[in-house]
Amino acid sequence: MKKEFGLVLLALFFLSLNAITGAYAVEGEKEQAPVGTSSVDKPMNLLKEEMDVSGDGKPDSIEINGIPYEEGSSFLKEINLEITGSNGKNYKAELDSGFDPELKFVDLNHDGIQDMYIAIPTGSSGGIANHFLYTLKDFTLTDIGVPDPLMITSGFQDGYKAIMTIDNTGQTYNFNLISRKKDYDRLGLYVSGKLNEPRELMVDPYSSLKPSIVKDKLFGLKGVQQISGAYHADGIAFVESKWIFENGKWTLLDTKVIERSKKAKKSK
Numbered sequence: 001m002k003k004e005f006g007l008v009l010l011a012l013f014f015l016s017l018n019a020i021t022g023a024y025a026v027e028g029e030k031e032q033a034p035v036g037t038s039s040v041d042k043p044m045n046l047l048k049e050e051m052d053v054s055g056d057g058k059p060d061s062i063e064i065n066g067i068p069y070e071e072g073s074s075f076l077k078e079i080n081l082e083i084t085g086s087n088g089k090n091y092k093a094e095l096d097s098g099f100d101p102e103l104k105f106v107d108l109n110h111d112g113i114q115d116m117y118i119a120i121p122t123g124s125s126g127g128i129a130n131h132f133l134y135t136l137k138d139f140t141l142t143d144i145g146v147p148d149p150l151m152i153t154s155g156f157q158d159g160y161k162a163i164m165t166i167d168n169t170g171q172t173y174n175f176n177l178i179s180r181k182k183d184y185d186r187l188g189l190y191v192s193g194k195l196n197e198p199r200e201l202m203v204d205p206y207s208s209l210k211p212s213i214v215k216d217k218l219f220g221l222k223g224v225q226q227i228s229g230a231y232h233a234d235g236i237a238f239v240e241s242k243w244i245f246e247n248g249k250w251t252l253l254d255t256k257v258i259e260r261s262k263k264a265k266k267s268k
Contacts (some may be wrong), residue, residue, distance in 0.1 A: 021231065027247065042065050043080070051105050053136040055113040058086035060136065062116060064101050074099055079120060079268065083136060091141040096130045100123050106211045106219050107145055109245045113137050117211060123234050127207040147208060147243045147250035149225055154201035156229075158194050160184060162201055164227060166255055173257050175236055187230055204230040212242070214253055220244035235260045 008112055047064040054060055061084040066076035083091040085223045089190050095101070098120035118132040122131040133144040153169035162175040177184070184190045189199065214220030228238045240256040 019126060041067060041116060043078075046076075046079075046101060047103050047134050048102060050106070051114055052086075052115060053083070053105070053114050054085055054087070054139050055137050056086060058137075060085045060248070064095075064103055064118070066101070069097075075123065078251050081116065081118065081132070081134060083141070084138065084150065087139055089138065091139075093132075093141060093143065095132055095153070096120055096122075098130060101117060102186065104211060105189060108211060108219055108221070109135060110218060115144065119121075121211070126204050128205055129207070129209070131206065131209045138214070144245070145250075147221060147223070147241075147252070148203045149256065150221065150239060150241050150252075152203045152225070152239065154227065156189065156195050156199050156201070160190060160193065162229065164201060164237070164257075166239065168252055169255055171257075173237070173259075175259065176235070178208075180229065183234075183235075184230060189230055202232060204228070212244045215244050218244060220253070 014029050034056045042068060043065040044067070045063060046066050047062075049062045050059040052063060053062065060077060060182045063082045063084075065082055066243050067078040069075045069077045069088040076099065079097060079101055081095055095118060104117045104119075107113060108115050111134065116134045116136075119129045119135075120132075121127065121129045123215040126143075127172055130145045133146050134143050135144055152164060153167055154162065155163050156177075160176070160178045162177055163172065164175070165172040181190070188196055190196060200264065202227055206223045207226055208224040209221055210223040211219050214222065223237045223243065225241075226235060227239060228234050229236050236261040237257050240258065242245040242255075243250045244251040244253055245251075
């Protein structure tokens with residue numbers, strides 16, 4: 001009886017020893033590879049430039065760094081603007097996710113100092129991108145921002161027609177879409193030439209917003225927005241807008257509608 005009892009105790013001892021050893025092994029693994037971290041989470045340098053963006057006449061170091069969504073992915077889940085100023089201090093701004101950021105230096109607020117203009121394609125249809133504008137004047141990182149896309153009210157009308165009004169200017173345009181009758185009937189958008197139900201056109205944000213000379217040899221921004229019909233590939237027109245930064249804000253200078261069918265008419 002005593003012998004059997006001793007064997008039971010010995011077995012329990014070895015079981016406990018194995019459990020303790022296993023616990024330490026697991027703990028060691030946690031210390032070596034913390035949950036939720038990987039080499040993918042390490043920022044990678046995408047762009048690096050030297051430019052005086054503070055206005056002191058000395059070059060500052062400007063970088064754009066990003067973290068891929070997953071190993072081998074070209075989509076960046078995090079993108080940051082990081083600057084090391086000539087004063088030795090670091091500055092950082094978080095940008096939106098996307099693909100292949102672009103960086104341009106241009107004085108868009110007309111203070112004599114180069115601003116940092118960044119475009120980040122979203123990868124969505126229509127070539128839509130997000131845009132950012134920063135200044136480091138006097139070593140203060142400031143988000144100047146870009147102009148909002150034009151506000152556009154639109155809708156299909158009976159007889160395979162459509163109407164669009166640029167709310168910013170009050171300009172109205174009419175579109176003759178009779179050439180798309182077969183497609184629209186197939187989709188059920190029209191029945192015997194009558195609109196099946198009220199429906200707006202598809203108005204994109206900027207597919208392009210680029211620095212350009214817009215007034216008196218001054219740089220501003222030129223934007224392009226696509227207007228589509230029943231689906232995104234059903235392009236109807238492009239709307240261009242020109243903007244200039246004045247008195248601390250963006251001012252709309254001009255708009256232009258470039259119709260795809262060449263049958264759009266501006267209402268007087």
